[in-house]
Amino acid sequence: MTDEVRSDELPTTAVDPVTSSGRDGKVKVAMIGLCGCWGCTLSFLDMDERILPLLTEITILRSSLTDIKRITERCAIGFIEGGVANEDNIETLRHFRDNCDVLISVGACAVWGGVPAMRNVFELKDCLAEAYVDSPTAVAGAAPVIPFHPDIPRLTTKVHPCHEVVEMDYFIPGCPPDADAIFAVLDDLIHGRPVALPRSLNHYD
Numbered sequence: 001m002t003d004e005v006r007s008d009e010l011p012t013t014a015v016d017p018v019t020s021s022g023r024d025g026k027v028k029v030a031m032i033g034l035c036g037c038w039g040c041t042l043s044f045l046d047m048d049e050r051i052l053p054l055l056t057e058i059t060i061l062r063s064s065l066t067d068i069k070r071i072t073e074r075c076a077i078g079f080i081e082g083g084v085a086n087e088d089n090i091e092t093l094r095h096f097r098d099n100c101d102v103l104i105s106v107g108a109c110a111v112w113g114g115v116p117a118m119r120n121v122f123e124l125k126d127c128l129a130e131a132y133v134d135s136p137t138a139v140a141g142a143a144p145v146i147p148f149h150p151d152i153p154r155l156t157t158k159v160h161p162c163h164e165v166v167e168m169d170y171f172i173p174g175c176p177p178d179a180d181a182i183f184a185v186l187d188d189l190i191h192g193r194p195v196a197l198p199r200s201l202n203h204y205d
């Protein structure tokens with residue numbers, strides 16, 4: 001890593017006491033999208049009306065839903081969408097592993113790389129050339145440029161499933177998984193039951 005300060009080490013805004021006390025006694029959950037399409041996060045939202053009663057039992061810290069960008073307290077459960085395709089993904093995934101008791105790969109991209117891993121059969125330089133130099137949508141007459149800047153996370157040579165970077169505790173397959181499957185796993189975990197995802201929610205044939 002070339003960053004002098006990790007993103008999760010940047011200063012945070014203090015949480016006001018009322019908000020903080022409202023989280024007491026609740027199961028703390030965090031979620032993040034790495035290299036995916038956010039479809040799995042939308043599947044989480046597809047729990048629809050079941051989310052509201054859930055919020056009496058859980059509180060969602062870092063997530064794209066809350067727009068909280070750091071894990072400010074240790075979490076019981078972390079949901080990871082997407083695989084690992086750049087150095088920022090590695091940093092974020094390790095931060096989740098360090099701060100979540102249970103870490104869950106949600107969806108095909110997190111479980112085995114998914115669609116982004118299709119680039120694994122090519123050399124990275126060829127993928128970049130196809131995207132930025134030889135692209136049929138390149139602006140005619142413009143000099144082709146492959147973006148490079150210290151602030152742009154460097155791509156990994158291959159796209160990796162999350163468990164190749166850190167240990168993952170559970171895997172919810174699907175592209176995206178059904179909201180019922182995510183709810184079933186979350187409901188088991190917050191009520192202290194062994195996770196038992198029924199096959200009826202876990203097959204696609």
Ligand code: SF4
Pocket residue numbers: 035036037038039040081082106107108109110114115174175176177
């Ligand atoms: S598994 Fe499917 S829905 Fe989920 S992030 Fe990957 S491509 Fe999107």
